[in-house]
Amino acid sequence: MLFSWDLLLTGFADALSWSNLFWALVGCLVGTLIGVLPGIGPSAGIAILLPMTTMIPPTSGIIMMAAIYYGAMYGGSTTAIVVNIPGEASSVPTAIDGYEMAKQGRAGAALGISAISSFVAGTLGLVGLTFFAPLLANFALAFGPPEYFALMFMGLSLVISLSGRALLKGMIATSIGLLASLIGQNPLTGAARLTFGVVDLMAGLNFISIIIGLFAVSEVMINVERAATHIYATKIRGWMPTWAEIRQCTGTMIRSSGIGFFLGLLPGCAPAVTTFIAYDVEKRFSKHPERFGKGAIEGVAAPEGANNATSSGGFVPLFAFGLPTGPALAVLMGGLMMYGLQPGPMLFQTNPKFVWAVIASMYIGNVILLVLNLPLVGFWARIALIPFPVLGPLIILCSVIGAYSIRFMLFDVWVALLFGGIGYLMRKLHFPIAPLVLATVLAQMLETSLQQSLLISQGSWLIFFNRPIAGFFMALALASIARGIWLQVRSHAPEIAIDDADE
């Protein structure tokens, strides 16, 4: 895959044709809607619409599918910020500070910075895709199971450290997240674990149900308890972030673009992981880490930027090797194959016009999404004006639809309900929720890569230390754990502080 200005400019000429512009716009609109609606993620959205694209030319069809994919990434943050329902695991870090901002009457500013950061990071990611794809694709290939395990392990240890002085509670939350994901069948051997003879538990607990319960259901319970008249006690102030806030987030957007893009190159490294890492890095970079978790605008810009940069990064291995890095890209690859296009190195030689038109359309799609989303900020933020007695049941309804439509099992709704209760107790007792969520999301990958690594090394755990990339991640993880233990030993405070460790 070689870059050429001629091909890129031809791609822009194709992407700017009225027909392709129209389908990019349709894709952006549908994608945003998919991101906002509960129960239908980008993978399902693309899969449902794939057969319909046979009526339009292949380039337009794939442009629309790609626009749905990154449009959904834009839309996914809306419910997380406005009503604390992160429909995807990747929106969880956004909900942490975004919802806090919304409670302070700044939902508009949070939504605005989310759209701007998504635009900046999405575009920077596309620059990476355009100019450095071959080089970066080789970097992705250097990652084997030991590197993945080390990366996940590092992610978990970093997130426990987000618990501040409540490290024991962070560790407990991580354990509960891991326990929840161990329930069901062993991914490699199929052996039943911790099912206690309950048939429904054989399928395991789905992490989306867990997230919906922990965030949305428990939030409604908190509001029901205090007989809230509105979801936020404060009045909405300001529909947009100020220029000062945008400038304040510039560094954040660039850093999260880098993190999201590079980690997005790795197959299986979902936005759920990259957004948490970007959030944690930003907290460490910040001069005021104590504001994180209490409505820091950088806490919204970082995960949103990482989320969209990851989406752009994922196209590098898809186009360069035909390797989808996540379920949505796998469905998109199915779309390419449906049109008789085989993703991989040959795609750039056999169909350069097509590939560069799709890449160019992504730049245009990002602009369309920004133009579409900024005016909608006020509309979404006004949801908070709906009286809580009406909004509360609607939030629960969205949660039920979201939980049920993952596998169409009522069991998943009960799981969301159960974790709603657990989330309520965790909030009351000051247990951090983020480590539980990340552990649930990472557990299966962590386990699979651990098993594969031990198979490769014939049982030797040294494999995680004698390979340079894996060793680097493990060293970071161990340093983070050591710092946590040191803080724990020094601390004589009760386990209630969640976000003030780095004061």
Added chain:
Amino acid sequence: MRGQRRCDIAAGAFIALLGAVVIVAASQIRGDVEERLPPRTLPYVVGLMTLAGGLGLAVKSFRFHGEDPSVQWPEKDGWIRIGVNLLLLALFTALMDPLGMPIATGLYVAGAIRYMDRRRVLTALLTGAGSAAVVYYLFIRLLGLTFPLGPLGP
């Protein structure tokens, strides 16, 4: 039990118990111990982590004798409101199969709004009916999600 310290001791003890149950359950997992990573290993490790974390929290809180902040538990009315809402949600979930998603949705939304604000009878009815229509026409008809239809099914 309003003090954070006593709540943490109780939570720690409960979590330690959960860890112990997991360790016992893990010991009963069948699998080849000759494998590089036997199927019971990870549940064991996580069970141990849970047990250690729970015990650590209970012991640390027990030994803490500083200023004890209180946990903001709800008053009696708050507990009743949470209980009734959870009951309505449980009923909604239980009725989803027999009544179908659209009808159960309409009943739940109308019922929950009516319970939380007794003055909004018309709003409750209209929002319930509107939600049922959105579930039926948007999610089931347009998006083709396979929700239970109950009496509305073929």
